[in-house]
Structure formats: C-alpha cells, structure tokens
Amino acid sequence: MAKLKGRGAIAQSGGPTRVINHSLVGAILEAYNHEDTITELWGSLQGPEGFINQEFIDLYKQDRVNLLRVARTPGAALSSSRKKIGNGEKQIPPEQFAEVLMKKQIRFFFYIGGGDSADNALTVKKICQDNKYDIKVFHIPKTIDNDLLENDHTPGYGSAARFVTSAFIGDDRDNFSLRGVKINVIMGRNAGWLTAASYLARKQEGYAPHLIYVPERSLTLDKFLSDVESAYKKFGRAVVAVSEGIRDADGVLWAKKIAEVEETDSHNNIQLSGTGTLGDFLANNVRAILKISRVRADTLGYLQRSYAGDYSDQDAKEAGDAGREAVKLAVSDMQSGSVTIRRKEDVIGYDYELGVVPLENVAREIRPLEAKYISEEGNDIKPEFDDYARPLLGKGMPEIAILDMIMVK
Amino acid sequence: MAKLKGRGAIAQSGGPTRVINHSLVGAILEAYNHEDTITELWGSLQGPEGFINQEFIDLYKQDRVNLLRVARTPGAALSSSRKKIGNGEKQIPPEQFAEVLMKKQIRFFFYIGGGDSADNALTVKKICQDNKYDIKVFHIPKTIDNDLLENDHTPGYGSAARFVTSAFIGDDRDNFSLRGVKINVIMGRNAGWLTAASYLARKQEGYAPHLIYVPERSLTLDKFLSDVESAYKKFGRAVVAVSEGIRDADGVLWAKKIAEVEETDSHNNIQLSGTGTLGDFLANNVRAILKISRVRADTLGYLQRSYAGDYSDQDAKEAGDAGREAVKLAVSDMQSGSVTIRRKEDVIGYDYELGVVPLENVAREIRPLEAKYISEEGNDIKPEFDDYARPLLGKGMPEIAILDMIMVK
Numbered sequence: 155m156a157k158l159k160g161r162g163a164i165a166q167s168g169g170p171t172r173v174i175n176h177s178l179v180g181a182i183l184e185a186y187n188h189e190d191t192i193t194e195l196w197g198s199l200q201g202p203e204g205f206i207n208q209e210f211i212d213l214y215k216q217d218r219v220n221l222l223r224v225a226r227t228p229g230a231a232l233s234s235s236r237k238k239i240g241n242g243e244k245q246i247p248p249e250q251f252a253e254v255l256m257k258k259q260i261r262f263f264f265y266i267g268g269g270d271s272a273d274n275a276l277t278v279k280k281i282c283q284d285n286k287y288d289i290k291v292f293h294i295p296k297t298i299d300n301d302l303l304e305n306d307h308t309p310g311y312g313s314a315a316r317f318v319t320s321a322f323i324g325d326d327r328d329n330f331s332l333r334g335v336k337i338n339v340i341m342g343r344n345a346g347w348l349t350a351a352s353y354l355a356r357k358q359e360g361y362a363p364h365l366i367y368v369p370e371r372s373l374t375l376d377k378f379l380s381d382v383e384s385a386y387k388k389f390g391r392a393v394v395a396v397s398e399g400i401r402d403a404d405g406v407l408w409a410k411k412i413a414e415v416e417e418t419d420s421h422n423n424i425q426l427s428g429t430g431t432l433g434d435f436l437a438n439n440v441r442a443i444l445k446i447s448r449v450r451a452d453t454l455g456y457l458q459r460s461y462a463g464d465y466s467d468q469d470a471k472e473a474g475d476a477g478r479e480a481v482k483l484a485v486s487d488m489q490s491g492s493v494t495i496r497r498k499e500d501v502i503g504y505d506y507e508l509g510v511v512p513l514e515n516v517a518r519e520i521r522p523l524e525a526k527y528i529s530e531e532g533n534d535i536k537p538e539f540d541d542y543a544r545p546l547l548g549k550g551m552p553e554i555a556i557l558d559m560i561m562v563k
Numbered sequence: 564m565a566k567l568k569g570r571g572a573i574a575q576s577g578g579p580t581r582v583i584n585h586s587l588v589g590a591i592l593e594a595y596n597h598e599d600t601i602t603e604l605w606g607s608l609q610g611p612e613g614f615i616n617q618e619f620i621d622l623y624k625q626d627r628v629n630l631l632r633v634a635r636t637p638g639a640a641l642s643s644s645r646k647k648i649g650n651g652e653k654q655i656p657p658e659q660f661a662e663v664l665m666k667k668q669i670r671f672f673f674y675i676g677g678g679d680s681a682d683n684a685l686t687v688k689k690i691c692q693d694n695k696y697d698i699k700v701f702h703i704p705k706t707i708d709n710d711l712l713e714n715d716h717t718p719g720y721g722s723a724a725r726f727v728t729s730a731f732i733g734d735d736r737d738n739f740s741l742r743g744v745k746i747n748v749i750m751g752r753n754a755g756w757l758t759a760a761s762y763l764a765r766k767q768e769g770y771a772p773h774l775i776y777v778p779e780r781s782l783t784l785d786k787f788l789s790d791v792e793s794a795y796k797k798f799g800r801a802v803v804a805v806s807e808g809i810r811d812a813d814g815v816l817w818a819k820k821i822a823e824v825e826e827t828d829s830h831n832n833i834q835l836s837g838t839g840t841l842g843d844f845l846a847n848n849v850r851a852i853l854k855i856s857r858v859r860a861d862t863l864g865y866l867q868r869s870y871a872g873d874y875s876d877q878d879a880k881e882a883g884d885a886g887r888e889a890v891k892l893a894v895s896d897m898q899s900g901s902v903t904i905r906r907k908e909d910v911i912g913y914d915y916e917l918g919v920v921p922l923e924n925v926a927r928e929i930r931p932l933e934a935k936y937i938s939e940e941g942n943d944i945k946p947e948f949d950d951y952a953r954p955l956l957g958k959g960m961p962e963i964a965i966l967d968m969i970m971v972k
Contacts, residue, residue, distance in 0.1 A: 170740045172733075196971050210971040223964030229736025231966050236741065320872030324581075327638025328869035331579045332645060336865070429846070430839010430862055437838070452864030453839055456745070460737035462961040463729030464872040552871040555632030557640050562605050562619040 158288055159191045160261035162484075163210065165198035166230040167267035167274075169298070171310025172317075172465045173473035177266050177294050178232065179225035180477025182213050188485045189214070192262050201235030201267075202246050202274070205254045225474065228460045239274035248274075252281035255289060262290050262484050266477070268297040268308075272492050273517035279490050292480040293492035293513055296473070298459045300347035301520040304511045306497040309476050312469030312546035314341070314458045315351035321454055322355030323552055326362030326393055333391040334448025335382060335440050338363075339433040341458050343399045346370050346523035348458070351543055352395035353535035357554070362393030369399035370522050371532030373408075375439060381533050383444050398432060398453075408432060429453070466548030472506060479508045492516045504545035567697055568600045569670035571893075572619065574607035575639040576676035576683075578707070580719025581726075581874045582882035586675050586703050587641065588634035589886025591622050597894045598623070601671050610644030610676075611655050611683070614663045634883065637869045648683035657683075661690035664698060671699050671893050675886070677706040677717075681901050682926035688899050701889040702901035702922055705882070707868045709756035710929040713920045715906040718885050721878030721955035723750070723867045724760035730863060731764030732961055735771030735802055742800040743857025744791060744849050747772075748842040750867050752808045755779050755932035757867070760952055761804035762944035766963070771802030778808035779931050780941035782817075784848060790942050792853050807841060807862075817841060838862070875957030881915060888917045901925045913954035 164181055166174055178197075185195045195213040198204030211232070224231050239246045255263060255278065265275045272293040279291040295302050298314035318340055329336045340349040346368025353366060364385040367373050385392040400408050412435045433451030441449045476493045483491060491510040498505040527539040573590055575583055587606075594604045604622040607613030620641070633640050648655045664672060664687065674684045681702040688700040704711050707723035727749055738745045749758040755777025762775060773794040776782050794801040809817050821844045842860030850858045885902045892900060900919040907914040936948040 166740075170737055197966065211966060212969045212971050213966075215969045216967055220964050220967070223962060224966055226961075227736055227963040227965070228733040229738075230740035231736075233742075234740040317872065321866055321870060324637040324869035324871035325865055327636055327640075327871075328579055328865050329638075331575075331639035331643040333642075429843055429860060431843060434838050434840060434843075450865070451838060452866065453862065454864075454866070455861035456734055456737050456859070457730055457861070457863070457866070460733035461730060462733035462736075462963065463726065552635075553632060554636040554871065555629050556636070557606065557620060557622075557633055558625055558629070560621045560624045562621050 157191065158261050158290060159193060161194045161196065161259055162192040162262035162264065163196040163198055163205070163260045164213070164264040165201050165204060165266065166232045166234045167201040167265060167271040168234060168236065169459060170228065170230040170234055171296050171298050171459050172228050172313035172461070173309055173470045174266060174296050175227055175231045176225045176470045176473035177296060177309055177477035179221050180474035181264055181294065181481050182216065182221060184478040184481035186214070188481065191485045192481070196260070197232045200233045201237065202239050202251060203235045203237055204232070205251055206246055208254070228462050238270055239277060248277045248281055252278050252285070255282060256285060256287045261288065264292050264294060264480050264484070266294040266296055268295070268299070269302055269516055269518060269520055272513050276513040276517050279513065290484045290488070291490040291513070292484050293516065294476050294480045295493060295495070295516070298348060299342050299345050301345035301522065303516045303519055303521045304492070305494050306506065307495060307546055309469060309473035309495070310459065311347065312466035312472070312548060314348055315354070315543055316464065316466045316547040316551070317458050317461050318348055318351040318454065319354040319547060320464065320552055322352045322362055322393070322395065323554060326355060327554060329362060329391050329393045332448065334450065335386060335391070335446050336393045337396060337433050337436050337440070337451040338394065339396050339398050339451065339453040341454070342369065342397045344369055344520055344522070346397050346528070349395050349397040350523055350527060350535045350539055353539055354543055354547065360389055363395040364389055364392045365533050366395045366535050367397060367400050367533060368523055368528060369397050369401060370525070370528060372403045372405065373400050373532070374403050378436065379439060379443055382440055386444070386446060396432070396436065408435070466546060468546055468548040475508060483510055566600065567670050567699060568602060570603045570605065570668055571601040571671035571673065572605040572607055572614070572669045573622070573673040574610050574613060574675065575641045575643045576610040576674060576680045577643060577645060578868060579637065579639040579643055580705050580707050580868050581637050581722035581870070582718055582879045583675060583705050584636055584640045585634045585879045585882035586705060586718055586886035588630045589883035590673055590703065590890050591625065591630060593887040593890035595623070597890065600894045601890070605669070606641045609642045611646060611648050611660060612644045613641070614660055615655055617663070637871050647679055648686060657686045657690055661687050661694070664691060665694060665696045670697065673701050673703060673889050673893070675703040675705055677704070677708070678711055678925055678927060678929055681922050685922040685926050688922065699893045699897070700899040700922070701893050702925065703885050703889045704902060704904070704925070707757060708751050708754050710754035710931065712925045712928055712930050713901070714903050715915065716904060716955055718878060718882035718904070719868070720756065721875035721881070721957060723757055724763070724952055725873065725875045725878070725956040725960070726867050726870050727757055727760040727863065728763040728956060729873065729961055731761045731771055731802070731804065732963060735764060736963060738771060738800050738802045741857065743859065744795060744800070744855050745802045746805055746842050746845050746849070746860040747803070748805050748807050748860065748862040750863070751778065751806045753778055753929050753931070755806050755937070758804050758806040759932055759936060759944045759948055762948055763952055763956065769798055772804040773798055773801045774942050775804040775944050776806060776809050776942060777932050777937060778806050778810060779934070779937060781812045781814065782809050782941070783812050787845065788848060788852055791849055795853070795855060805841070805845065817844070875955060877955055877957040884917060892919055
C-alpha cells in the first residue's frame with residue numbers, strides 16, 4: 155500500500171486551556187518537517203464548525219517567530235466551539251462533516267480536545283472507512299479537568315492546577331489577615347482533579363484549604379455546615395475548596411438544585427461555570443445557619459484556564475510535545491489514535507513519555523479523581539496527591555513565609 | 564528639645580494587598596538601622612485590635628532572611644482588621660487606643676493602611692497631644708483602590724492592576740475562542756482605578772474589554788444593555804469590565820439594589836466583594852433581554868489583591884521604599900505625616916519620588932479616577948490611561964499573538 159499523502163487539517167475543540175496553542179504550534183512545526191507527506195495544513199476556525207462553514211486558514215503560511223508567540227498565548231488560536239459532532243440537536247451531523255473531509259481531500263485530521271473530541275474523531279473516521287476513503291485521524295489530548303482515560307494527566311491540567319494552587323496560597327494569607335469563612339468554587343464538572351490541586355497550597359496543617367470537596371463524594375448541606383463549623387472552631391477561620399460539580403446525597407448536582415437559570419449547551423450539560431450561584435448559596439447558608447459574620451465566596455472562574463500572567467512550563471512543554479507526536483504518528487504507519495501522556499516509572503524524580511492508544515479507549519468514559527487521593531471522610535485530599543501533582547505545576551511556584559510569632563511579654 | 568527615642572509599634576490595617584508586607588519589612592529593616600532611636604519595634608496583631616488586646620510580636624527578633632520571604636508573601640503578615648478607630652458601634656474607642664500607646668510608652672506609631680487609617684492615626688495623634696504625650700505617628704499608604712489623595716498612585720495598586728490586566732488578556736482570548744458575552748466584576752468600591760486597568764489588556768480595537776464601567780459615571784440597566792448589544796453586533800462577542808461599585812442614575816449602588824444579603828462592616832459599607840450577585844444579575848439580564856445564548860460572569864474577587872503567582876516588581880519596590888521612608892521620617896525632626904508617592908516630571912520614562920504630607924491631607928476624602936481618563940460616553944477608558952498605569956504593572960507582562968488569518972480559498 156502506497157504511503158498516504160495529501161492535505162492535513164487541524165481543529166481545536168471545546169473549552170480552551172492555557173497551553174492548548176502549544177499543542178497546535180507543536181503540530182504545525184512538526185508538520186513543516188513532513189511537507190512531502192502532509193502537503194498542506196489547514197486550520198479550521200471555530201473547531202468542527204470551520205469544516206461545515208468551510209472556513210480554514212493556511213497554517214503553512216505562518217511566520218515561525220510569531221507561531222512561538224501564539225503558542226504562549228491563552229485561548230484557542232483557531233477559535234473553538236462547544237458543538238459536538240453527533241446526531242443531536244444543535245450538533246454537527248457526522249456524515250456532513252465526513253463529506254467535507256472527503257470533498258476537500260483531507261488525508262490527515264488532527265483534533266485537539268477532550269474525551270468528546272476523541273469520540274467525535276472516531277465517528278468521523280468510521281464514516282470515512284465506510285466510504286472507503288483513506289484518512290488518518292489523530293486526537294491530541296487537552297482538558298483542564300484531567301479526566302481523560304489512559305493518561306497519567308492531560309495537557310492543560312498542570313497550568314490550571316498551578317493557578318488554583320497559587321490562588322489558594324494567596325487566599326490562605328488573605329483569610330489569615332481578616333479571618334472568617336472563605337469558600338472558593340473550582341472548575342471540574344465530573345472529576346475532582348482540579349479541586350484537589352488546592353491541596354498543594356497547604357504548607358502544613360492550619361494552612362488553607364481546610365476542607366476540600368470533590369464531585370467523587372456526595373455531600374449534604376448538613377455535613378458541609380458541620381465540617382465548616384468544626385474547622386472554624388479549630389483554626390479560627392476556614393478556607394474551603396468546593397468543586398462546581400459537587401453532588402447531593404441523591405447524586406444530583408447542587409448547582410442544578412439551586413440554579414435559577416439552567417442554560418444548557420449541546421452536550422446537555424447545565425451551566426456550572428460563569429456564575430457565582432453555588433458559592434453564594436453555600437456562603438449564605440454558612441452565614442445564616444452558623445452565624446459567622448464574615449463569610450465570602452469566590453468562584454475562580456475562567457481565569458483557571460485562561461489567566462495570561464502565569465502557566466506551568468512543564469505543562470507547556472508536554473502540550474507542545476503531544477501536538478508534535480500526533481504528526482509524527484500520522485506520518486508513520488499508524489492509521490489513527492489518541493496521543494497519551496504517561497508517567498515514567500523507575501526513574502528518579504518526574505519524567506513522562508508519550509504514547510498512543512486507539513481512539514475508542516479515551517472516548518466517552520471519564521477518569522475520576524482516584525479514590526486513593528480522597529480522605530476517608532470525603533472532605534479532604536491525602537498527602538499522596540502532592541507526589542502526583544506537584545511536578546505538573548512546573549518551576550517557580552511562589553514560596554511564602556510567616557513572621558516568627560515571638561510575643562512581647 | 565531632646566530627640567524622641569523609645570519603643571515603636573507598627574500595624575497593618577484593612578484589606579491586605581499583594582505587597583503590603585514589603586512595606587512592613589521595609590519599615591522593619593530600616594528600623595534596624597536606628598536601634599538607638601527606635602529601641603524596640605512591636606508588631607500589633609490584627610491591626611488596631613492588637614493594641615487593645617495587647618498582642619504584640621517582637622520585630623527586632625526576626626530572622627533577616629526570613630523577613631525577605633515574608634515581604635514577598637501576600638496577605639498581612641501581622642494579620643489585619645476591618646475595625647476602625649472611632650466612636651461608632653463595633654469600633655475601637657480612640658481614647659482607649661491612645662491609652663495603650665501611652666501606657667506602653669510607645670513613641671513611634673506606624674500605620675500601614677488606606678485613607679481611613681490615616682484618619683485614625685490623626686485622631687490618635689491628637690489625643691496623645693491633648694495628653695501632652697510625645698509620639699510620632701506615620702501613615703504608610705496601601706490600597707488596591709488607588710484612591711488616596713496626594714498620591715500619584717498607591718502601593719498595592721500596581722500588583723492588583725497587573726492581575727486585572729493579565730486576567731483580561733487571557734479572558735479576551737478565551738472569549739475569542741467561544742464567543743458570547745463575558746462580564747467581569749472588578750474590585751473598587753468608590754473609585755474606578757482598578758477597573759480601568761482592564762483597559763491595558765486591549766492591544767488594539769476589537770480586543771477585550773469592549774466596554775468598561777467605573778463608579779465615577781452612573782449607569783442605567785437600559786444603557787448597559789444597549790451598549791452590550793452594540794458591542795456584540797460590532798465584534799461578534801463582548802467582554803465587559805464592570806466595577807463592583809457601579810451606581811444607578813439615582814446614585815445608589817447596583818449591588819445594594821440587588822443584594823439579597825446586606826452584610827455591613829463597621830464602616831457601614833455593604834458587602835460588594837466575595838459574592839457573585841452583581842455579575843449574575845447583569846448576565847441574567849443580558850441573557851433574558853438581549854437573547855444572547857452564551858453569557859458568563861466572573862467576579863475576579865480576592866485574587867485581585869492576593870494571587871500568589873504574580874505581582875508587580877515595581878509595586879513591590881515602591882511599597883518597600885514607602886515603609887522605609889516612614890521610619891526615616893520618624894527618626895528625623897518630623898512629628899507625623901503620611902508618606903506619598905509622586906511621579907517625577909521632566910524625566911524620560913517613568914520614575915517616582917517619595918514625599919510626606921500632613922495626615923489631614925489624605926484622611927477621609929478619596930481620589931476618584933480622574934475624569935480625563937474616562938470616555939465621553941462613560942463606557943470606556945481613554946488611551947492616556949495607558950501612559951499613567953503601564954509603568955506600575957512592572958516587568959514581564961504577558962505578550963500574546965494571533966495567527967495570520969490567511970484564509971484558504
């Protein structure tokens with residue numbers, strides 16, 4: 155069989171991350187090395203929508219120096235979309251999508267996204283196969299949720315975790331200054347990986363966060379309030395990390411129970427981010443029931459994935475490598491797959507290696523925060539998590555210090 | 564008259580800033596140079612409350628290397644308080660406060676805080692004078708609100724402005740990725756300086772923020788909605804910067820009008836920060852009335868003053884210098900005053916100089932965002948503001964880049 159050659163196309167899908175453009179630029183720069191095989195590289199605007207709207211930009215006509223700056227820029231440089239390739243309402247019919255690939259003679263399709271995107275890539279690949287159209291399809295992982303199967307962690311997570319950790323390091327000292335109860339709501343619809351990153355801010359006992367709640371454990375309002383009361387009594391203050399995805403004992407999202415507005419997207423997910431409702435609800439309950447006077451809630455919001463002022467150099471490197479790897483695989487004998495990042499074992503310190511698995515393996519299901527990292531009582535994270543997550547934050551994390559509390563007699 | 568010598572005391576008051584400990588440590592390190600005059604230096608825990616509770620730590624017994632780390636740590640290292648020295652409810656009676664100063668033979672009182680703190684320092688000074696008790700009282704400025712009279716800008720502002728700018732740089736690219744309307748609520752009860760910092764994120768027309776609202780201009784909901792609609796039509800998206808202190812046409816805080824819970828502090832200010840209510844209210848209106856589907860609101864919250872992962876080196880330097888200056892003034896012939904920061908004129912580039920003014924001059928009144936920086940229509944900031952604020956952000960601001968939009972034919 156002759157080696158496949160021809161036009162390539164790449165898209166960024168779903169919510170962006172701080173390093174998603176490292177993956178894009180990694181793929182572009184690697185493709186430059188294989189112009190004989192990948193003869194053109196098109197960038198689809200607005201994720202999968204660019205295919206349907208036939209809006210592509212020419213990625214072989216980019217300035218290399220500018221590309222390196224684009225890599226360091228947050229957000230999806232190609233722009234993105236929440237639309238799924240599927241047969242539901244507000245979705246992009248897979249047949250229509252595949253038709254564009256075939257009509258435009260696209261032979262290499264790279265899709266940067268989460269589990270949904272891997273699933274979509276698989277669907278498209280199958281339709282092309284059914285039509286006996288040769289195409290290579292590779293999925294490049296990204297998600298700040300860190301919930302992709304088959305991976306030790308996912309590009310985008312390290313930088314988001316770094317932001318959350320740095321936020322709690324500062325908020326701990328802010329709350330130390332003025333005391334009271336502070337509740338911070340963290341992204342992560344179904345998995346507690348990002349919320350768990352708040353644990354890395356805890357230098358030692360007594361430092362924030364004093365309580366951590368992840369979606370993997372149900373939580374009643376009574377339990378929440380009694381935990382906050384205990385922590386407040388013990389430490390004279392309490393900083394609480396709460397995942398936006400926490401669920402009540404009946405498994406229903408708290409956010410759903412209290413949302414005034416239930417905006418749904420095409421994945422039928424209810425809006426969790428971009429609203430302060432959950433944090434305000436919890437704060438109002440602490441204030442009203444526990445009679446604590448200074449109670450504040452912040453929803454860390456989109457800064458977690460987009461804050462321009464900081465990112466993990468480790469995350470950026472891995473994101474770039476994952477993009478490059480997808481192109482290397484595409485010009486090899488492989489037909490399709492999802493690039494993976496695994497942690498090397500039997501090495502001193504942290505190192506990682508790239509791999510590839512069938513698209514099926516990462517599609518649909520998600521990888522929850524592992525039970526071994528969650529405390530027995532379900533309101534804290536265990537120290538083992540530090541070993542897992544610390545290397546992903548990268549270099550140059552802030553270090554804090556306190557005064558020697560030598561009291562005057 | 565013999566030169567005053569004896570015990571010194573220092574406190575941090577009000578909301579902390581990212582660099583408030585630079586001022587504290589600057590003062591401590593400078594005091595070390597004058598141990599013959601300032602024979603001891605006590606740090607009051609919890610702002611003015613430490614005097615009443617007689618909780619002081621010994622600042623001459625601190626490790627110097629640790630102090631440099633403390634300087635870089637967010638939050639108030641001595642801890643702080645919102646309590647005012649005054650005769651209102653929940654306040655600390657000035658006579659009681661002055662009595663402690665006299666009883667403990669404190670001859671140098673340094674107060675790090677905003678305009679309220681300068682006012683409090685003045686009250687205390689007067690009581691001591693009435694009692695013929697010799698004491699030197701110096702106010703060291705800090706406020707992220709940047710609203711202190713007599714100053715070009717205030718320690719704490721540069722770092723908060725840097726955070727806001729970096730947040731909008733990233734959020735601009737996030738909103739570019741997925742479009743829709745994004746509303747970000749920014750701290751600043753009475754002055755728009757911090758909200759105006761969002762303007763520095765706008766690289767050129769079309770970049771976020773597309774609209775900026777400060778407390779200095781009243782804003783009706785109708786005007787807000789019509790502005791958002793226009794921006795959304797023009798740019799296909801809209802990122803909006805809104806001060807938490809925006810007021811309706813009748814001069815009443817929007818936050819007050821919509822707050823479900825009106826928690827008040829001892830200054831009788833209603834709670835503006837630590838709740839998502841204002842952002843959610845605006846977002847719900849945009850969604851319901853303008854029928855725009857993707858509408859999000861983030862309240863940037865306490866990260867603006869406490870985020871550990873970044874700060875302005877310029878701000879840190881000036882904060883440290885202001886702390887040192889207060890001590891230098893105290894060991895000079897001066898009796899009292901508030902340290903000021905002014906911009907040097909007739910120099911190439913940015914430079915600043917420290918000065919001192921009577922406490923009266925910075926007490927009570929605030930300095931609103933100057934009218935020359937606000938657009939005629941009251942929904943934007945003028946380019947001149949860039950010249951003012953850019954140098955305060957410090958070195959190493961993130962630079963972003965976009966792809967060349969060379970469309971495939």
